[in-house]
Amino acid sequence: xxxxxxxxxxxxxxxxxxxxxxxxxxxxxxxxxxxxxxxxxxxxxxxxxxxxxxxxxxxxxxxxxxxxxxxxxxxxxxxxxxxxxxxxxxxxxxxxxxxxxxxxxxxxxxxxxxxxxxxxxxxxxxxxxxxxxxxxxxxxxxxxxxxxxxxxxxxx
Amino acid sequence: xxxxxxxxxxxxxxxxxxxxxxxxxxxxxxxxxxxxxxxxxxxxxxxxxxxxxxxxxxxxxxxxxxxxxxxxxxxxxxxxxxxxxxxxxxxxxxxxxxxxxxxxxxxxxxxxxxxxxxxxxxxxxxxxxxxxxxxxxxxxxxxxxxxxxxxxxxxxxxxxxxxxxxxxxxxxxxxxxxxxxxxxxxxxxxxxxxxxxxxxxxxxxxxxxxxxxxxxxxxxxxxxxxxxxxxxxxxxxxxxxxxxxxxxxxxxxxxxxxxxxxxxxxxxxxxxx
Numbered sequence: 001x002x003x004x005x006x007x008x009x010x011x012x013x014x015x016x017x018x019x020x021x022x023x024x025x026x027x028x029x030x031x032x033x034x035x036x037x038x039x040x041x042x043x044x045x046x047x048x049x050x051x052x053x054x055x056x057x058x059x060x061x062x063x064x065x066x067x068x069x070x071x072x073x074x075x076x077x078x079x080x081x082x083x084x085x086x087x088x089x090x091x092x093x094x095x096x097x098x099x100x101x102x103x104x105x106x107x108x109x110x111x112x113x114x115x116x117x118x119x120x121x122x123x124x125x126x127x128x129x130x131x132x133x134x135x136x137x138x139x140x141x142x143x144x145x146x147x148x149x150x151x152x153x154x155x156x
Numbered sequence: 157x158x159x160x161x162x163x164x165x166x167x168x169x170x171x172x173x174x175x176x177x178x179x180x181x182x183x184x185x186x187x188x189x190x191x192x193x194x195x196x197x198x199x200x201x202x203x204x205x206x207x208x209x210x211x212x213x214x215x216x217x218x219x220x221x222x223x224x225x226x227x228x229x230x231x232x233x234x235x236x237x238x239x240x241x242x243x244x245x246x247x248x249x250x251x252x253x254x255x256x257x258x259x260x261x262x263x264x265x266x267x268x269x270x271x272x273x274x275x276x277x278x279x280x281x282x283x284x285x286x287x288x289x290x291x292x293x294x295x296x297x298x299x300x301x302x303x304x305x306x307x308x309x310x311x312x313x314x315x316x317x318x319x320x321x322x323x324x325x326x327x328x329x330x331x332x333x334x335x336x337x338x339x340x341x342x343x344x345x346x347x348x349x350x351x352x353x354x355x356x357x358x359x360x361x362x363x364x365x366x367x368x369x370x371x372x373x374x375x376x377x378x379x380x381x382x383x384x385x386x387x388x389x390x391x392x393x394x395x396x397x398x399x400x401x402x403x404x405x406x407x408x409x410x411x412x413x414x415x416x417x418x419x420x421x422x423x424x425x426x427x428x429x
Contacts, residue, residue: 002174002176002193002194002200003198003306003307003310004176004178004196004197004198004199004200004201004202004307005178005198005199005200005201006174006200006201006202006205006206006305006307006308006311007306007307007308007310007311007314008311009201009206009311010205010206010209010302010307010308010310010311010312011311011312011314011315013206013209013210013213013311014267014271014311014312014315015315017213017216017217017267017271018260018263018264018267018268018315020217020221021217021220021263021264021266021267022259022260022263022264024221024224025217025220025221025224025263025266026243026262026263026266028224028225028227029220029223029224029227029239029240029243030243030247030262031227032227032228032229032240033229033240033243033244033247035229036229036230039229
């Protein structure tokens with residue numbers, strides 16, 4: 001057991017090894033470990049976020065579905081209403097049309113009747129004149145007695 | 157036992173001598189006896205200690221550097237997994253006992269732990285293998301375990317000691333460091349007593365680091381040497397249990413050296429301890 005310059009050599013070697021380790025070995029390895037730690041943490045956070053997003057999406061989809069159902073029901077109700085309205089309108093306009101047609105028919109009939117009456121009146125007047133002329137055995141001059149005949153017609 | 161002509165004492169002494177080389181009368185010479193080692197004086201070098209610790213240090217740096225170069229934060233491969241396991245273990249120890257902020261401490265702890273572990277691990281190589289091989293190559297002495305050489309452990313402890321002093325002065329200033337050495341625990345009137353106590357306290361740190369490691373490994377090595385004196389068919393009955401037990405000591409001593417280094421540096425970073 002002798003103490004000699006070996007211990008100086010050992011000290012120098014020690015310092016160099018520590019320096020090398022500190023410069024070239026420790027930082028990359030610990031850096032990688034930290035990076036992995038961060039990756040794992042990020043992954044976990046992302047998973048958590050994904051779960052949260054999924055929950056939100058499920059909630060939103062349920063809401064959208066509910067809204068859609070509501071809207072559909074509304075549209076159906078509106079359609080129903082519109083149908084009834086259209087039907088009513090159609091009924092009303094049909095009724096109006098029918099009334100109009102009936103009215104027109106009625107007017108026409110009345111006109112026809114008055115025309116027939118007129119004709120009848122003329123024919124009765126002619127007949128009466130003919131009858132009268134036959135009775136009088138003479139020609140009744142239509143032109144001469146026009147005003148007389150007209151007055152007679154009016155009385156009929 | 158390598159040769160039948162050796163006595164037990166000679167065998168033990170042979171196994172406890174380093175391969176010490178140095179300049180002697182103008183030429184490089186390697187010592188062949190304790191007397192020759194003394195002749196070489198302080199400026200001699202234990203080639204085996206420095207060589208083995210250098211190779212083991214390079215092994216550590218090469219292994220970890222090869223991982224660090226292609227390290228990925230994705231799925232790690234086998235070697236990276238192993239290295240990461242050690243790094244995380246060291247990182248946890250440093251976080252547990254070091255309260256300050258210093259980028260040096262964790263790599264320092266890693267280097268100390270792995271390097272000392274590898275050096276201690278050489279103790280598990282059967283003690284006659286390497287000296288036998290080197291003897292065939294013409295080298296008469298070769299101690300494989302650097303940590304059984306006090307030069308190695310003291311050398312590393314001196315490194316730690318310099319760091320402790322450096323950071324004490326860096327954190328507290330030169331005045332703060334001197335004040336810590338002289339003004340406590342008895343105030344300014346007990347200055348000589350304070351200085352004596354605190355100096356002992358300070359010097360005790362590297363001494364305890366170096367001698368604890370050296371003592372444990374030297375004792376372990378000594379027991380292996382003693383076991384090797386038994387007849388070869390009986391050796392395994394003792395060397396196997398001792399080797400298994402020694403795995404624990406190898407790891408534990410590396411861990412203790414590392415933990416104490418962290419604790420000493422932590423103390424250097426604190427205003428009062």
